Amino acid sequence: xxxxxxxxxxxxxxxxxxxxxxxxxxxxxxxxxxxxxxxxxxxxxxxxxxxxxxxxxxxxxxxxxxxxxxxxxxxxxxxxxxxxxxxxxxxxxxxxxxxxxxxxxxxxxxxx
Amino acid sequence: xxxxxxxxxxxxxxxxxxxxxxxxxxxxxxxxxxxxxxxxxxxxxxxxxxxxxxxxxxxxxxxxxxxxxxxxxxxxxxxxxxxxxxxxxxxxxxxxxxxxxxxxxxxxxxxxxxxxx
Numbered sequence: 001x002x003x004x005x006x007x008x009x010x011x012x013x014x015x016x017x018x019x020x021x022x023x024x025x026x027x028x029x030x031x032x033x034x035x036x037x038x039x040x041x042x043x044x045x046x047x048x049x050x051x052x053x054x055x056x057x058x059x060x061x062x063x064x065x066x067x068x069x070x071x072x073x074x075x076x077x078x079x080x081x082x083x084x085x086x087x088x089x090x091x092x093x094x095x096x097x098x099x100x101x102x103x104x105x106x107x108x109x110x111x112x
Numbered sequence: 113x114x115x116x117x118x119x120x121x122x123x124x125x126x127x128x129x130x131x132x133x134x135x136x137x138x139x140x141x142x143x144x145x146x147x148x149x150x151x152x153x154x155x156x157x158x159x160x161x162x163x164x165x166x167x168x169x170x171x172x173x174x175x176x177x178x179x180x181x182x183x184x185x186x187x188x189x190x191x192x193x194x195x196x197x198x199x200x201x202x203x204x205x206x207x208x209x210x211x212x213x214x215x216x217x218x219x220x221x222x223x224x225x226x227x228x229x
Binding site: 004009031032036041042043044045046049051089093094095099100101102103104105 | 116118148153154155156157158203205207214215217218219220221222223225
């Protein structure tokens with residue numbers, strides 16, 4: 001069966017450090033992979049999209065990698081801040097328009 | 113930026129009643145709207161996809177007659193939970209997409225917390 005696994009339910013890091021979140025998948029061939037941020041009691045907010053033929057994508061302090069051989073995406077937040085504390089979701093899309101599937105998320109806490 | 117609203121944000125109802133949740137794209141026309149539900153500490157589960165003017169496409173295991181979806185215009189979709197029961201208590205989130213491509217950004221609403229007593 002198809003699985004999308006995010007490495008840990010929770011991750012605690014110190015302010016200023018780099019947070020690295022992992023998204024692994026099995027029995028899936030995504031054309032795109034997206035990362036979202038979700039705050040408690042709110043809907044997800046889109047952060048980055050990376051295509052299967054792209055290795056890496058950056059946006060300000062965010063960096064995403066996509067390794068289709070390892071079936072894994074890494075999401076990095078550099079120079080983390082307490083305001084980065086939230087749940088981060090990865091979502092995989094096979095590219096047939098209406099088929100995006102989410103991981104359960106990793107709750108990141110950045111301590112001052 | 114693109115804004116999606118949901119109403120109500122919270123609703124508490126008695127078992128057996130029906131609840132309607134509205135999802136609106138405020139500053140853009142949404143070709144496609146999606147409805148998700150999310151249980152605590154779990155991922156968003158896609159319930160159905162709707163295109164304006166046509167019937168919704170439901171995911172496997174989602175009862176069409178229980179979760180009625182209407183996408184009457186390019187800015188409004190509604191989800192009606194009929195004869196709600198306590199197990200329907202969840203966080204319901206809609207999203208809207210401007211275009212038809214998977215690379216078009218989905219903009220999510222703030223969610224509706226449904227509690228069925």
